[in-house]
Amino acid sequence: EADIYQTPRYLVIGTGKKITLECSQTMGHDKMYWYQQDPGMELHLIHYSYGVNSTEKGDLSSESTVSRIRTEHFPLTLESARPSHTSQYLCASSEFTGTGGKLFFGSGTQLSVL
Amino acid sequence: TQLLEQSPQFLSIQEGENLTVYCNSSSVFSSLQWYRQEPGEGPVLLVTVVTGGEVKKLKRLTFQFGDARKDSSLHITAAQPGDTGLYLCAGGPRSQGNLIFGKGTKLSVKP
Secondary structure, three states: OOOEEEEOOEEEEOOOOOEEEEEEEOOOOOEEEEEEEOOOOOEEEEEEEOOOOOOEEOOOOOOOEEOOOEOOEOOEEEOOOOHHHOEEEEEEEEOOOOOOOOEEEOOOEEEEEO | OOOOEEEOOEEEEEOOOOEEEEEEOOOOEEEEEEEEEOOOOOOEEEEEEOOOOOEEEEOOEEEEEOOOOOEEEEEEOOOOHHHOEEEEEEEEEOOOOOOEEOOOEEEEEEO
């Protein structure tokens, strides 16, 4: 069972608002990720972290930012949300920092920006 | 850049039918993972294959890693409505890096 939690599950906000998507895991994993996914479509890696105080940009350019102050917590922030940010955001963690490690995913946050 | 191509993109079948989905690349991967994602949830790992030619079975699901570790297939026998979902393959690159995901196969099994 995955012990990785995302809140909120659904968020509908107006353009220009600042939002933070929360992600927490209780497995003690060092590596964490944020993916963006349109419904039923491919995953795009937007941020990842090797551990505390480590943040890296993923393959897909994103206006969001992330922080990693604690091992278990990896929040994603949008300073000024726009309709183009409407998507599902999935957080994940893995036990290994190398290649090929199993990813544990949260249930996602479905963001709608009006 | 390593890419994974999945086919078919969409598949709609009747309960009881068999099906195979494919995951292909021109690049070699150190490992290949298959995930299933149900609507409104995150992907869940089904299997990891690491050896060329490896075959793994998970109940009615059979996974195979190509001999050259460039491709993989997932075969489902006697599909059931509970198999409905998005099937994603993900390759572990040979050099240091993150998993590379395919675009997925969206499977619908009708009763």
